[in-house]
Amino acid sequence: MIPASVGGEPFRDPQARWVGVVLASFGIVYNRDVLRRLGMAQAPTQWAELGDQRLADQVALSDPTKSGSVAKAFELIIQQQMHRAVSSLKAADDPAQNLAEREAAGVRQGWEAGLRLIQRISANARYFTDSAAKIPLEVARGDAAAGMAIDAYGRATEEFVRRADGGSRVGFIAPEGGTSLSVDPIALLRGAPDPALATAFIEFVLSSEGQQLWAFRAGAPGGPLDATLRRLPVRKDFYTDLNRRYMADADEDPYTRANSFTYRYEWTGPVFAAIRFLIRVMCVDTHQEQQAAWKGLRRAGFPAAALAVFHRLGGVSYEEARNTIVPVLQGRDKVQEVRLARQLADAFRRQYRQAARLAAAGGRPGG
Amino acid sequence: MGSAVSRVMFAVALLFFALFFVLPIWGTCRTAFVGADGGWTLDYVLEVFRNELYREGLSNSFLIAAWTTLGCLAAALPLAVIYVRFAYPGRTLLNSLVLTPLILPPFVGAIGMQAMLGQAGALNSLLMALGLMSRQSPADWLGQGQMFGVVVMNVLHLYPIVYLNTSASLANLDPALEEAAANLGCPPWRRFWRITLPLTMPGIFAGSAIAFIWAFTELGVPLIFDFNRVTSVQIFSAIKDLSNNPFPYALVVVLLLFTTLIYAASKLALERNVAAGGGRAATGRATIALSRGRGLLCTTAFAGLTGLALVPHAGVLLLSLARDWYGTLLPDALTLAHYRQALGHELTLSAIANSLKYSSLATLLDIVLGIGVAYVVVRTRIRGRQILDAMAMLPLAVPGIVLAFGYLALSREGQPLHALMLGDDPLLLLVAAYAMRRLPYVVRSASAGFQQISPTLEEAAQNLGASPERALWRITLPLVTPHLVAGALLAFSFAMLEVSDSMILAQQAGHFPITKAIYTLASALGDGPALAAALGVWSMVFLTITMVGAGVVLGKKLGALFRV
Numbered sequence: 054m055i056p057a058s059v060g061g062e063p064f065r066d067p068q069a070r071w072v073g074v075v076l077a078s079f080g081i082v083y084n085r086d087v088l089r090r091l092g093m094a095q096a097p098t099q100w101a102e103l104g105d106q107r108l109a110d111q112v113a114l115s116d117p118t119k120s121g122s123v124a125k126a127f128e129l130i131i132q133q134q135m136h137r138a139v140s141s142l143k144a145a146d147d148p149a150q151n152l153a154e155r156e157a158a159g160v161r162q163g164w165e166a167g168l169r170l171i172q173r174i175s176a177n178a179r180y181f182t183d184s185a186a187k188i189p190l191e192v193a194r195g196d197a198a199a200g201m202a203i204d205a206y207g208r209a210t211e212e213f214v215r216r217a218d219g220g221s222r223v224g225f226i227a228p229e230g231g232t233s234l235s236v237d238p239i240a241l242l243r244g245a246p247d248p249a250l251a252t253a254f255i256e257f258v259l260s261s262e263g264q265q266l267w268a269f270r271a272g273a274p275g276g277p278l279d280a281t282l283r284r285l286p287v288r289k290d291f292y293t294d295l296n297r298r299y300m301a302d303a304d305e306d307p308y309t310r311a312n313s314f315t316y317r318y319e320w321t322g323p324v325f326a327a328i329r330f331l332i333r334v335m336c337v338d339t340h341q342e343q344q345a346a347w348k349g350l351r352r353a354g355f356p357a358a359a360l361a362v363f364h365r366l367g368g369v370s371y372e373e374a375r376n377t378i379v380p381v382l383q384g385r386d387k388v389q390e391v392r393l394a395r396q397l398a399d400a401f402r403r404q405y406r407q408a409a410r411l412a413a414a415g416g417r418p419g420g
Numbered sequence: 421m422g423s424a425v426s427r428v429m430f431a432v433a434l435l436f437f438a439l440f441f442v443l444p445i446w447g448t449c450r451t452a453f454v455g456a457d458g459g460w461t462l463d464y465v466l467e468v469f470r471n472e473l474y475r476e477g478l479s480n481s482f483l484i485a486a487w488t489t490l491g492c493l494a495a496a497l498p499l500a501v502i503y504v505r506f507a508y509p510g511r512t513l514l515n516s517l518v519l520t521p522l523i524l525p526p527f528v529g530a531i532g533m534q535a536m537l538g539q540a541g542a543l544n545s546l547l548m549a550l551g552l553m554s555r556q557s558p559a560d561w562l563g564q565g566q567m568f569g570v571v572v573m574n575v576l577h578l579y580p581i582v583y584l585n586t587s588a589s590l591a592n593l594d595p596a597l598e599e600a601a602a603n604l605g606c607p608p609w610r611r612f613w614r615i616t617l618p619l620t621m622p623g624i625f626a627g628s629a630i631a632f633i634w635a636f637t638e639l640g641v642p643l644i645f646d647f648n649r650v651t652s653v654q655i656f657s658a659i660k661d662l663s664n665n666p667f668p669y670a671l672v673v674v675l676l677l678f679t680t681l682i683y684a685a686s687k688l689a690l691e692r693n694v695a696a697g698g699g700r701a702a703t704g705r706a707t708i709a710l711s712r713g714r715g716l717l718c719t720t721a722f723a724g725l726t727g728l729a730l731v732p733h734a735g736v737l738l739l740s741l742a743r744d745w746y747g748t749l750l751p752d753a754l755t756l757a758h759y760r761q762a763l764g765h766e767l768t769l770s771a772i773a774n775s776l777k778y779s780s781l782a783t784l785l786d787i788v789l790g791i792g793v794a795y796v797v798v799r800t801r802i803r804g805r806q807i808l809d810a811m812a813m814l815p816l817a818v819p820g821i822v823l824a825f826g827y828l829a830l831s832r833e834g835q836p837l838h839a840l841m842l843g844d845d846p847l848l849l850l851v852a853a854y855a856m857r858r859l860p861y862v863v864r865s866a867s868a869g870f871q872q873i874s875p876t877l878e879e880a881a882q883n884l885g886a887s888p889e890r891a892l893w894r895i896t897l898p899l900v901t902p903h904l905v906a907g908a909l910l911a912f913s914f915a916m917l918e919v920s921d922s923m924i925l926a927q928q929a930g931h932f933p934i935t936k937a938i939y940t941l942a943s944a945l946g947d948g949p950a951l952a953a954a955l956g957v958w959s960m961v962f963l964t965i966t967m968v969g970a971g972v973v974l975g976k977k978l979g980a981l982f983r984v
Contacts (some may be wrong), residue, residue, distance in 0.1 A: 086540070086747075110563055116648075119657070145697060179563045182646045183657075186945045195540030195746060196563065206945055213946040214744055222746075337648075338473050387665035388456070388464075397472045402472065 054288045055259075059308065059332025061316030062235040064287065074258050075267050075284040076307050079126045080227035082207035083199035084192045087111060091198055099228045100130045103199060104173030106351050110344075112177040113191040113200030116337050117329045124329045126201045127171060128219040128321050131328065133231045134170065135163025135320050141390040160320050164371040168331065169364045175336035175345035188263075193223050205237075233316040234307055236287055264291050265299070273299035326382045327374040330390075334398040335369070343406035349412035359411035365404050368397060425889060426800045429792035430808065436789060437811050440852045443836065444826025445818070447678070451829065452669040464670035477651040478678075481636050484570050484650065488635035489628050491575035495725055496583035496627065501616075501692040502722070504590040506713035507707040514722040515587075516971065518580045521729040523963040524736065525917045525935060527640025528956040531942050531949055532735025533573065534644065537561040540747040542735075549749065566647035574635045576729040578888065582627035582919030589623025590616070595705045622690050629686035630816075633679050637819035640919045640935075642941065652821055653674055653922075659924055662829055669829065676822045683817035733960060740953035758947060762954040770930060771937035771955070778847065778933055782854035786911045787904060789855070791860030791897070798870040812863040815856050820920035822973035827853055828924055846925045850933070853921040858911035869900030906973045913966040917959060934959055 055073060055155070065072040076315050081097050088096060091107050103112055117124035139159030143152065166412070175181075179197055182188065188200035189210035202210075207225030215221040239258060257263045262275060264286035269276025278380050281301045286292075287323045289308055297303045321328065336343060346363050353359065422584065455461035468474045502508070503515055536542040539558045547553035562569050569707045593616065601611045618911065639652040651671055658668035710718065740758050742751030796802055798807045815823070827849050830837040873896055881891035897904075922935045934955060941952035967982040 110560065145929060179560070180566070181648070182943075183643070183648075184943045186948070187646070189945065190943065190949065193746075194535070194538045196560070209945055214746070313572055341649075357751050385664055385982045387667065391467065391471070391665075391667055395467075395473070 054290050056289065056330045059320065060233055060311045062233050064236050065238075066157050071238040071240035072255075072259070073287045074239045075235055075237050075287055077237050078204050078227045078307070078310075079122075079129055079201060079232040080200040080204055080207060081199050082189045082192050082210060082223065082225050084195055084197065084222055085224060086222050087192075087195055087198040095200075096224055096226060097199060098226060100133060100174075100201075100231050101170055103175065103201070103378070104170055106177070106347075108177045108198055109347065109351060110177065111198040112174060112179065113188040113197035114175060114178040116181045116183055116189055117332050118337075119183045119262055122185045122203050123201065124325070124332075124410050126203075127332055128325060128328055129232050129286050130170060130174075131164060131167030132233075132317065132321055133228075133314070133318070134167035135160050136230070136314070138163035138166060141167055159207060161284075161371045163320075164374070165366055165418075166253065168335070168366055168369065171332060172335060172343070172364060173347075175332070175340065178340070178344075181340060182339045189223070195222075202351050205284060212281055212283060227310070229310070231312040233314055234311040235316075237284075258313075261288075261291070264288055265296070268296070268301065268420040269299040270301045275299070324371070324374045324379055327378045330378060330382055330394070331369055331397075334394050335401050337352055338394070339402045339405060342402045342409075346405040346412070349409040353412040353415070356412060356415045359408045362404055362411055363408035367400060367404075423800070423802075426796050426802060430796050430802055430805070433789055433793050433796070433808055433812075436852075436856075437576070440827075440856050441811070441814065441818075441823070441836075444823055444830055445497045447830045447836070448669050448672050448676075448822070448826045451666055452715070464666040465673060467667065468670050468674050473649070474651070474654065474667075475495045476649050477654045477671075477675065479677075480647075480649050481651045482678075483945070484567060484574065484638070484642075485636035487571045488574040488578060489632045491571060492579040492582040492631045493624070493628065495579040496586055497624070499722060499725065500583055500587035500590055501612075503587050504705070506715070506718055507709045508718040510719050511707075513902040514719065516727065517726050518583055518658060518722075518969065519971075520726065520964075521580055521966060522713075523576055523921050523960050524577075524694050524733055524956060525640060526573045526629060526638070526732075527644050527919060527935075528736060528938055528959070529577065529732025530569070530641045530644040531938075531952055531956065532732045532737075532739050533569070534562065535739045535742075535745055535949065535953075536731075537569070539563075540882055542745070542749050545747055545749045562645055566642070566645045569645050570638070570641045570647055571635075573641045573732065574631075574638060576732060578631040578634055578890065579725075581630050582624070585623040585627030585630075586620060587623075589620045589626075591705070593619050593705075618664050625686045625690050629683060632682055632818070633819060636679060636682070637675060637821050637920070639821055639923060640939065642921075643939065655821060655825060656889070656923065659825065659828060662832065668825070672822055672825050675819065678821075679817065679819055736953045736956045736960070739950055740957050742950065758950040758954040761947065761959075762951045765941075765951060767932060767937045767941060768951070768955055771932050771934045772958070774926075774931060775916050775933040775935075778850045778854060779912050781847075781851045782858065782915045783912040785851060785855040786859050786862040789859060789909050790866045791904070791909065793859075793863045793869050794866035797894075797921070798867055801876060809863075813860050815858075816860050820853075820918070821858055821924065823856060824853055824921040824924040827921075844928050846927070846931055850921060850925050854915040854918055854923060855911075857918065857921065861910050861914075862904070862907040864892045865903040865910075866900060869903030870896070871901075873879055873899045902973050906970045909966050909970040909973070913963045913970075916966075917963060 057067070081100070081103065085096070088094075093105075093112065095108060097103060097105075102108075115123040117127050139156050141161045142150075142155040142162075147155070149199055170265050179318075181193070182191070185202070186206060189202050189206045191197045192200050193210050195213050203226070204227060206223060207223075210225045211221045211225055214223050239255055241248060241255065245251050265275040266277050267282050267284040268286050268291070269281075271277050271279060271281045276299055283301045285302065285305055285307050292306065292308070346359075350356075350359055351362060378393070381389050384390075426933075452464055453460055453462070455463060468478075499518070503511065538544070539560050541561075543561065544553060544558045548555055548558070553559065597619065598611055598615055601615050602608075606614070637652050639656055642648075642650045642653050643656065648657070651674070655668050655671050655675070658665065658671070662668060709715075730897045738751055739745060741754045741756070743753040743755045743757075745751040750952075793808055796810075797805050827837065829835065831846075831849055832838065833839050837849070842848065877895050877899070878888075878891045881895045882888060886894065907919050916933075917935060919935050923939065926932050926936050929940070938952045938955050938959075941948045941955065944951070
């Protein structure tokens with residue numbers, strides 16, 4: 054009923070020390086009122102749409118060095134680009150490269166495409182907050198049109214601002230092919246004071262009745278009394294027509310959706326620390342300059358030369374991240390880390406200023 | 421007090437300062453200046469100036485402090501002049517209400533402001549309803565104007581302190597000097613510039629210095645507005661991992677350097693001005709009665725500014741009562757649910773209990789130390805007592821974030837203050853931090869008490885056979901009790917609402933005091949901000965009661981406690 058792993062993510066411990074209870078994925082939490090005002094009739098369906106220039110100054114983001122879940126979402130954005138690059142390279146029948154070489158090339162290309170997409174999303178950001186929960190809060194308050202969030206946060210916020218007429222100004226979407234499906238686990242601690250009670254509780258949470266509480270609408274038979282929790286149960290056999298009648302998210306088919314994305318640890322796992330670090334120097338520490346450049350680019354109609362400078366990725370290629378940046382971060386020598394951060398941030402700050410100048414000089418207004 | 425007891429008190433106070441003032445600052449400086457090879461280095465401190473991020477943080481902190489000080493002066497100076505010079509309706513009541521903004525730490529007010537200044541917030545809704553703003557393009561006040569937001573919150577919170585200092589200085593001014601100038605044909609404006617203003621400078625400098633240093637190191641407001649490019653927030657972000665990282669230490673040292681310079685400069689300017697100024701008022705000042713219209717204008721100015729300063733408080737109150745506050749001037753539906761939920765939330769009750777525990781212990785410590793220091797300084801001739809007096813005032817000049825950082829850094833594994841961590845409970849550290857920060861208030865009020873009570877009373881008791889200790893206990897202490905109570909009440913209520921110590925030293929949810937619980941709740945999903953606001957309202961009520969208590973006991977001298 055609970056698979057060992059789905060799409061590259063483990064769902065239970067091989068030694069049965071822990072087991073997943075509900076499913077978790079990442080996605081976009083958005084405010085329908087703000088989107089409508091910005092002239093976006095459709096809610097976003099893909100990460101890339103967060104880089105749409107119409108969302109300028111209206112995207113809510115958090116510093117990935119302060120929030121693990123936000124860092125994970127950024128990692129997924131990069132992985133999605135890697136998947137795209139790898140599959141298009143594999144499809145192109147180039148006899149000069151074998152499959153492994155094509156995959157390596159795709160990972161490199163996807164890395165850069167992912168970082169550039171993150172630059173655009175970040176350029177749209179209002180500013181970076183310091184916790185993952187502030188993203189849905191800002192979206193609900195109408196201070197941002199959209200942001201990234203773990204599904205539980207997005208859906209809880211949608212429930213929280215639900216009006217008496219049943220509608221909600223907040224919505225959540227998990228982008229197709231852009232998020233892994235993982236689990237929130239439960240475990241029995243070694244030396245727990247009452248293991249029998251704990252085991253009984255774990256069994257209940259995983260039972261049909263327990264899983265109904267996570268998924269059913271408040272007030273439905275077998276569902277929760279007060280609040281709809283809107284978590285997707287881990288048990289594959291839960292998704293029956295009978296259960297769907299009472300499920301708050303009756304249309305969700307997570308196990309099918311999981312087929313659209315496979316998490317490849319070997320691509321981004323080893324550079325995870327570098328992703329957080331790089332987003333800090335490319336986007337967080339240099340956000341004012343990045344925002345100013347983006348504003349200039351938008352005004353000038355994105356002249357190619359200025360855009361190229363904006364998107365330049367000097368010193369942060371996939372190889373450099375793996376071979377230069379990760380060792381510095383793992384070395385735990387903060388002096389070296391701060392110096393590296395300063396050098397990279399200075400370079401990005403300079404290039405954003407240059408992009409702004411180029412845009413102002415070369416672009417035609419409204420062009 | 422016998423001289424032996426006095427000496428013991430002297431030693432205890434010195435030890436307290438050595439452990440909780442000198443040691444943390446020394447420890448912080450050492451890490452900032454000692455390189456990996458063990459030798460002295462300026463590298464880390466220079467890196468602060470080389471790194472554009474840190475440089476910008478410093479210049480932003482400076483700008484915020486400068487604008488805040490100017491804003492406070494612009495608000496407080498006219499009010500002080502009006503209050504001292506003129507008679508107008510509601511004069512006494514309005515003067516006592518000036519202090520009301522102080523009942524809430526500015527960062528909690530910022531949570532209320534955030535709810536009102538959003539794109540779908542109350543202000544935009546009002547402007548749209550009045551037809552002054554397009555529904556298609558609402559302003560994002562806090563999106564691009566974070567620094568402005570921080571300045572506004574600081575000014576609204578701090579101008580009462582500048583007002584108190586300035587009006588006290590004005591009231592002490594000898595009206596004879598102005599009359600003399602008038603007699604010699606000096607017109608009113610010139611008189612103000614050449615006579616009144618220069619003589620009021622001590623008060624202006626004192627108030628400005630407090631406002632400047634406070635705003636320069638303010639942590640809570642920029643955190644709530646997510647304004648990361650200020651030094652205090654950069655230090656706060658770095659405390660999660662202090663091992664092998666000398667840069668936060670270097671930042672703290674630079675911050676301390678600047679505040680010390682500012683404090684010293686204001687002290688110097690103050691002394692020069694006092695030397696130049698006249699003595700105390702020889703004649704009483706008669707307030708000038710105004711015409712009805714002008715009088716009401718003064719009343720409006722006072723009431724308007726106090727009202728403006730209370731807007732954040734109103735925002736917090738409304739947020740705590742709102743079911744969902746979105747796109748309307750006032751919340752659509754009110755509810756008491758957040759108060760109920762706040763009572764049931766795992767953070768709130770323990771936070772209230774923790775705050776009460778930390779603050780009352782800190783106040784107790786302050787009373788003991790305050791009596792000791794004040795007695796040694798006022799009543800004894802022990803050599804070096806002036807040093808003790810100066811030391812007791814130093815915590816006013818050293819920002820909370822600097823001391824708190826020092827405590828945190830020195831209480832890590834293997835550091836000298838580690839023994840003070842009871843497991844992971846920061847109780848002793850927080851008590852020491854709170855006590856240190858508020859000790860000047862208690863020392864000052866105790867000193868004032870000792871100075872007012874003639875030593876002859878104690879001497880008479882001793883003549884009749886009482887021991888020095890018994891004379892102190894039975895005669896002097898009961899007589900200074902009102903002063904002590906007032907100082908202690910203030911110390912207690914400000915400890916309850918202490919921000920930087922609490923934010924930095926309380927790391928585990930179970931040990932959070934109220935302020936840290938409010939900060940944590942403000943970024944919690946769903947109704948987090950509303951719960952934070954409910955807890956904020958609770959602390960407002962609480963602080964109002966203690967401030968009114970202190971005001972009743974101390975009367976007009978309340979303002980004297982806020983001076984440098």
